[in-house]
Amino acid sequence: MIEWLRALVLGIVQGLTEFLPVSSSGHLELTKWLFQDDSLAAESMLMTVTLHAATALATVVVFRRDIAEILQDLFRFEWNGGTKFSLLIILSMIPAAVVGVLYDDLLTALFDRQIVLVAFMLILTGLLLFLADRAKQTDKAVDWKTAILIGISQAIAILPGISRSGATISTSVLLGIDRERSARFSFLMVVPLILGKMAKDMLDGEFTDTTSAPELIIGFTAAFLTGIAACLWMIKLVKKAKLKYFAYYCFTVAAIVLLVKLAF
Template sequence: MEDILQAIVLGIVQGLTEFLPVSSSGHLELAKWLLNDDSLAADSMLMTVTLHAATALATMVVFRKDVADIFGDLFKFEWNEGTKFSLLIIVSIIPAAIVGLFFDDILDTLFSQQITLVAAMLVVTGLLLFLADRAKDTDKPVGWKEAVIVGVAQAIAILPGISRSGATIGTSVLLGVDRSRAARFSFLMVVPLILGKMAKDLLDGDFGGSVDAVSLGVGFVAAFFTGIGACVWMIQLVKRAELKWFAYYCFGVAALVFGVLALV
């Protein structure tokens, strides 16, 4: 029962923080720390990937019309908006794919309750959000240059404590991209990365941890439904340019963590 309750907590945390720009990976590490989760890195990654899969599905549900339009354009086998958007997504995921393929062992060490790193990266996330909130709103779409730069931001956001959505949306807005388009691109660009990560782990046999199937299933369901709600909410928040409140939140959590670490 304790494992199931922990899975529910982690699922809710993942569902909220995958879309809200406050770092899902950082909050998952903080949650494990608070719950005294002493599991091995492989086990932690198993649960983390499962919860990310849930939010990937939630993204596809929320953007189901966009996804259907993109696939419809692709099957026309001609150059059109859907084809261009798909290629922009491919370009944007290359940096993170390279990091995931060649630095996987190093990444595993970062997901083992590196709480000081998480707090420091939350400060970085907060600074990025604060700057992005001051950027001017435009009608500019995502172009090739923006896709490359946002892709690099997504690769950096693999670090726990750097918000993936915050890094990609914030970077896009600082580059002058329309806020709504920035949010749409940010949420859709992560889906193929998650699917690719799951395929790689399956081929490598990285899913052989001790986390039981019931806990994984419960965590998946919690993350999926929470993620749908958080995604819809976040789209509205991005349109209203309210990123500064998340910056203050990141600063507050980082200060609290540093304070607790100073006392122990």
């Protein structure tokens, strides 16, 4: 495939699936599989980091008012809503940060063309979404206990095929958190982790690919624009309890992948 077209497709896939509850990591692996891309995870690290940077920026753009309010509260240097929310975000990051630091090599291996694993994890994602859609609506806010539990679900979602947004939003809703607050907390909690992972990769010097600048720009732009659209759409869908349709999608994709793998 023409390299710029591959970058465009990867950007669109990343932008949509980072926010929609269908697993961005799983879909990127499936996309590479469909393109017969045999590169190892380290060999495509530069493009991966670029795409994640784009979706992190998309999150900041969508939630710019929330982030501005939180920063204003923090710089008052007193206990307030912004301070509490920031500490809850930090608390929720701890499980995923620990897993990422201690099991980085194992995680890299799991992301190396493990298509059957991706299929089974998509089934798990679908089950979570289906259960969350059936949960009763409440007006509960995130507290210290639920922040840890949501953080654990985010750590598990590092596995390819388990949707991070799907896992964290589903966990929040099942714990009784208000749907809109669940989506807001889920999307904001991932930004520091993405930035931290990017910093770690750059410090470790894991970039061994030769992706050109135009490809990176195309991928970044596609992921950024589709990410904004997907984020806004996802917030509306969570509020309307429409997650079951993504569950059906996850089941369908998983079934197709498993059938193809069995046939060939």
